[in-house]
Amino acid sequence: MKKQLLIAAVAATMTSAAMADLSISGDAKFEYQNVDTETTTNVNKTNTEVNLKLRGKSGDTSVIVDVASNGAGGLVVENQYITSKIGDVSVKAGNFTSGTTALLGEIDEGGRSNNKVHLSTTLGGMNVYMGNSGSSTGSTGFTSIDNNMYAGVSTKVAGFTVQAKRNSQTVDSFGIAGDVAGFGVRLETKSDDAASSDVTFGNITKDVNGVSLGYAWIDADADALVTETDSSIFAVELGGTGSQGNSNSQIMAKTSMAGNTVTVKSGTIGFATAADEDYTQVGVSRPLASGATLAFTYTNKDTSATAETKTFEADLSVKF
Numbered sequence: 001m002k003k004q005l006l007i008a009a010v011a012a013t014m015t016s017a018a019m020a021d022l023s024i025s026g027d028a029k030f031e032y033q034n035v036d037t038e039t040t041t042n043v044n045k046t047n048t049e050v051n052l053k054l055r056g057k058s059g060d061t062s063v064i065v066d067v068a069s070n071g072a073g074g075l076v077v078e079n080q081y082i083t084s085k086i087g088d089v090s091v092k093a094g095n096f097t098s099g100t101t102a103l104l105g106e107i108d109e110g111g112r113s114n115n116k117v118h119l120s121t122t123l124g125g126m127n128v129y130m131g132n133s134g135s136s137t138g139s140t141g142f143t144s145i146d147n148n149m150y151a152g153v154s155t156k157v158a159g160f161t162v163q164a165k166r167n168s169q170t171v172d173s174f175g176i177a178g179d180v181a182g183f184g185v186r187l188e189t190k191s192d193d194a195a196s197s198d199v200t201f202g203n204i205t206k207d208v209n210g211v212s213l214g215y216a217w218i219d220a221d222a223d224a225l226v227t228e229t230d231s232s233i234f235a236v237e238l239g240g241t242g243s244q245g246n247s248n249s250q251i252m253a254k255t256s257m258a259g260n261t262v263t264v265k266s267g268t269i270g271f272a273t274a275a276d277e278d279y280t281q282v283g284v285s286r287p288l289a290s291g292a293t294l295a296f297t298y299t300n301k302d303t304s305a306t307a308e309t310k311t312f313e314a315d316l317s318v319k320f
Contacts, residue, residue, distance in 0.1 A: 021057040026050065029317040036310040037303070051078075060085040064096075081116075092118040095134070100232045103152070103163050103175045106201050107190055107218065109227040109239060115143040126155040133168075170194065182206060196221040203233055214252035222246055223272050235265040235281035236301055245271040260286045277302035292318040 028050040035043040049070045056063040066079040081094025098110040113134030120129035130151040135143040152165030160178035167173055167190075175188040184205035191198055203216040216233050220226055223246045226238035238248050250267030263283040268276050279302065285295035295315045302308045 023055045024052060025055075025320060026052040027317060027319040029315055032314045034312045038307055038309070064094075089119055089121045092116075092120075092131075100228065100230065103165055104167070104173050104188060104190055104201075106203075106228055106231055106233060107188070107199050107226055109229060115141075117145075126153050128153050197225060199225050210255055212252075212254040214254075215250070216252070217249040218247060220246045235267065235299060236269065236279045238269065245269045245274075245277070260284050275305040277304070292316055 029048070031047045031049070033043075033045050033047075035045075037043075047070060049068065051069075052067045054063075054065040054067070061082065061084040064079060064081055064083070065077065068076045068078050070076075077095075079094075079096045081092060081096045084091045094116065095114040096116060097113070098105060100106050100110060102110065116132060116134030118129060118131040120127060122128070130149070132143065132145045132148040133150055134148060148168075150165060150167050152163065154161060154163045156162075160176050163173075163175040165173045170193040172191045173188065174191070175186070177184075177186040179185070184203075186201075186203045188201045189198065190200075199218065199220040201216075201218050203214065205212065205214040207213070214233075218226055218234075218238060220238075224244040225246070226244075226248075229237055229239040231237045233252075234248055234250055236248070238245055247270035248267060249270075250265055252263070252265045254261065254263040256262070261284070263281075263285075265281045265283075266279070268278050270276050279300065281297065281299040283295065283297040285293055287293050293316075295317070297311075297313045297315075299311045299313075300308060301311070
């Protein structure tokens with residue numbers, strides 16, 4: 001009798017778990033990298049990264065938790081937030097980051113913010129939103145909303161997506177994206193009240209006979225105004241501890257060859273008071289029969305007027 005009760009309890013638990021609207025997905029990657037800086041000994045290093053995405057849902061409310069584990073062996077909770085609806089207003093609240101496709105995503109570092117709130121709704125065909133940008137100093141405690149408020153609007157005009165946002169008390173941003181005679185166009189500008197602090201970003205793409213072509217650029221009033229370090233467009237970013245210049249211009253070509261995706265990017269980083277630094281990147285990726293993807297990337301980048309760094313990287317990745 002006790003065994004039957006135990007079996008029934010386990011079966012009930014399994015049924016409950018199966019019926020719950022919970023999903024787990026993610027990706028994993030093993031990386032090998034060789035860095036040759038000419039003036040020092042070659043550096044060889046590897047890294048393993050696993051990302052798990054947990055999604056729970058109840059009606060119009062979802063709970064999202066993203067957990068990452070890297071080569072150091074530690075677990076980091078990267079995103080944890082709730083999305084829901086209150087009447088016609090969509091709510092996103094918690095700890096999360098913005099991507100590079102967002103307005104100013106290629107200019108400002110989309111760092112993870114904690115205790116962030118984003119509210120949006122549709123008024124007269126326009127997406128209107130507001131919120132607070134949170135705090136990057138910890139996931140607990142309270143965030144000062146008054147000092148971190150933003151508000152914006154996004155709408156369609158003649159097939160273009162037009163955006164305007166009040167990022168803070170001193171910064172406004174504007175953007176437009178769409179298609180012009182087969183050319184993909186994305187233009188954005190950051191207007192800062194501080195002197196010599198404005199930044200403009202643009203990207204133009206075109207598919208020609210199976211080849212994707214692109215030209216992207218960033219132009220800033222001064223060095224080190226661009227903070228983005230994980231660009232989805234530029235092979236070498238202006239942000240970070242490396243090339244903190246005032247401009248970046250890049251051409252790109254991508255095509256398929258014998259089952260491989262080949263991407264070539266070449267650009268120049270400009271500085272207000274130093275010589276330009278050129279870079280070239282060649283990447284080849286191929287899906288494997290096992291379900292994984294194998295990719296090789298070679299980047300040659302000037303680090304000064306007389307020195308350069310060559311980086312070779314091999315990645316084995318999988319999504320599930």
